[in-house]
Amino acid sequence: MRRKIVAGNWKMNGSEDLVRNLVNDVSNGMASLENCVEVVIIPPALYVRDVLSLVGQREAAVATGVQNVAPWDAGAYTGEISAAMAADVGCRYALVGHSERRQLFGETDELVAEKVRKVLASGLAVIVCVGETLAEREQGVAERVVARQVRAALAEVESADWPKVIVAYEPVWAIGTGKTATAADAQAMHQAIRKELSGLGAPESDVSVLYGGSVKPDNAAELFAQPDIDGGLIGGASLIADDFLGICQAARDAVAGTDA
Numbered sequence: 001m002r003r004k005i006v007a008g009n010w011k012m013n014g015s016e017d018l019v020r021n022l023v024n025d026v027s028n029g030m031a032s033l034e035n036c037v038e039v040v041i042i043p044p045a046l047y048v049r050d051v052l053s054l055v056g057q058r059e060a061a062v063a064t065g066v067q068n069v070a071p072w073d074a075g076a077y078t079g080e081i082s083a084a085m086a087a088d089v090g091c092r093y094a095l096v097g098h099s100e101r102r103q104l105f106g107e108t109d110e111l112v113a114e115k116v117r118k119v120l121a122s123g124l125a126v127i128v129c130v131g132e133t134l135a136e137r138e139q140g141v142a143e144r145v146v147a148r149q150v151r152a153a154l155a156e157v158e159s160a161d162w163p164k165v166i167v168a169y170e171p172v173w174a175i176g177t178g179k180t181a182t183a184a185d186a187q188a189m190h191q192a193i194r195k196e197l198s199g200l201g202a203p204e205s206d207v208s209v210l211y212g213g214s215v216k217p218d219n220a221a222e223l224f225a226q227p228d229i230d231g232g233l234i235g236g237a238s239l240i241a242d243d244f245l246g247i248c249q250a251a252r253d254a255v256a257g258t259d260a
């Protein structure tokens with residue numbers, strides 16, 4: 001089901017104190033969202049159990065996810081965690097193919113596709129990240145690059161699994177830079193992604209497409225008001241409770257605006 005989702009990717013940030021304070025503050029702010037927005041916290045793997053115990057496990061209003069999974073089920077892969085392990089402890093989401101994984105850890109389209117398969121097989125929902133670099137945008141190939149990434153990651157998805165697929169469009173040049181795509185540019189790319197998804201057989205109403213890249217409380221409302229933007233994948237602002245909740249509130253207001 002296409003739904004409004006705001007996911008906070010903490011990346012490699014956090015401490016026991018931050019987990020406690022931030023998760024409690026976010027949980028306390030949930031009432032104002034009136035169940036209109038799915039809120040996901042994606043901490044470093046070491047803190048996943050702490051977040052889960054604070055939000056209250058499997059049926060919690062705040063869902064928990066992992067930032068990465070291995071492309072294997074189990075075995076001699078030192079330092080890795082599997083999608084099945086994340087599901088076992090109570091996570092509901094896994095992020096796959098973030099541009100930092102692609103750029104810093106050499107993840108290819110093929111590896112991303114393998115990870116997507118593992119996540120879906122484990123029963124978790126997958127948030128697949130796609131996005132062009134600044135050079136690709138300047139060369140005018142942004143849509144082509146993003147379409148290729150979407151096809152590579154999702155070509156093998158079985159029809160029953162589409163409701164567990166979420167795509168996050170994150171232009172690489174907008175991540176952590178303070179530069180955001182204009183709402184119109186983001187909308188155009190989201191529309192192109194949706195076209196690609198429908199070419200792969202995804203039911204129109206099933207796949208949420210999130211925007212990520214310097215989303216803040218003061219630009220979230222305009223982005224989330226676009227017809228093909230279903231929420232956000234938030235980095236820096238997800239580490240500040242008031243900012244993260246402000247973004248969640250903008251998503252809630254977007255739902256209210258659509259319903260009105």
Ligand SMILES: O=C[C@H](O)COP(=O)(O)O
Pocket residue numbers: 009098170174175176177178212213214215233234235236237
């Ligand atoms: O996963 C989150 C994105 O990389 C966005 O990060 P940012 O909000 O710090 O730009």
